[in-house]
Amino acid sequence: QVQLQESGPGLVKPSETLSLTCTVSGGSISSYYWSWIRQPAGKGLEWIGRIYTSGFTDYNPSLKSRVTLSVDTSKNEFSLKLRSVTASDTAVYYCARDGIGGLAWGQGTLVTVSS
Amino acid sequence: DIVMTQSPLSLPVTPGEPASISCRSTQSLLRSNGYNYLDWYLQKPGQSPQLLIYLGSTRASGVPGRFSGSGSDTDFTLKISRVEAEDVGVYYCMQALETPFTFGQGTRLEIK
Numbered sequence: 001q002v003q004l005q006e007s008g009p010g011l012v013k014p015s016e017t018l019s020l021t022c023t024v025s026g027g028s029i030s031s032y033y034w035s036w037i038r039q040p041a042g043k044g045l046e047w048i049g050r051i052y053t054s055g056f057t058d059y060n061p062s063l064k065s066r067v068t069l070s071v072d073t074s075k076n077e078f079s080l081k082l083r084s085v086t087a088s089d090t091a092v093y094y095c096a097r098d099g100i101g102g103l104a105w106g107q108g109t110l111v112t113v114s115s
Numbered sequence: 116d117i118v119m120t121q122s123p124l125s126l127p128v129t130p131g132e133p134a135s136i137s138c139r140s141t142q143s144l145l146r147s148n149g150y151n152y153l154d155w156y157l158q159k160p161g162q163s164p165q166l167l168i169y170l171g172s173t174r175a176s177g178v179p180g181r182f183s184g185s186g187s188d189t190d191f192t193l194k195i196s197r198v199e200a201e202d203v204g205v206y207y208c209m210q211a212l213e214t215p216f217t218f219g220q221g222t223r224l225e226i227k
Binding site for chain 1: 116154156162163164165166168169170173175207209211214215216217218219220221
């Protein structure tokens, strides 16, 4: 059974870049889409974007100008970069495997944007 | 973007009683292959969301039989035949027809 684990700094300063990595275990990263979703405290879920293992990307237009996704198949991991962050980017960030049978989620990691 | 609307937003239920959550989309989630691209997730307190139902009505592996999904086009329903204490949490529908994927606001199920 695939397992996903997010990692990265829990605190990012305003205007800087948020960087997270998702490590996939229990299966190959190949031949799937891999998504990022975020959830501000006490609020709903927002899909950020996804990447296929070929490198094809698909972003939420609301964040497209600030987001870059990448994948490293040799390490079985994929990554998120969100530039020019503000306090409104404070959220729990989840990575997920995206397949025809729904999303399989990681446990999530809290990222706080604060000086 | 496709807008997903859930109701009710709060659902108090007595254990053993049934529960039902509605999810509506602003455009049809039915593809020409006959499948509705609608998923249901449950986020238990302090946890990440877990998949319950995909393609509108297919139960995910390990999901108890008391959960069922139905509906087509723009109207969908998640039903719990007999609610148990472990079912508390926030239920979300999500459309997977097109990106950006979008979620309903969430329905908080609580035990009376």
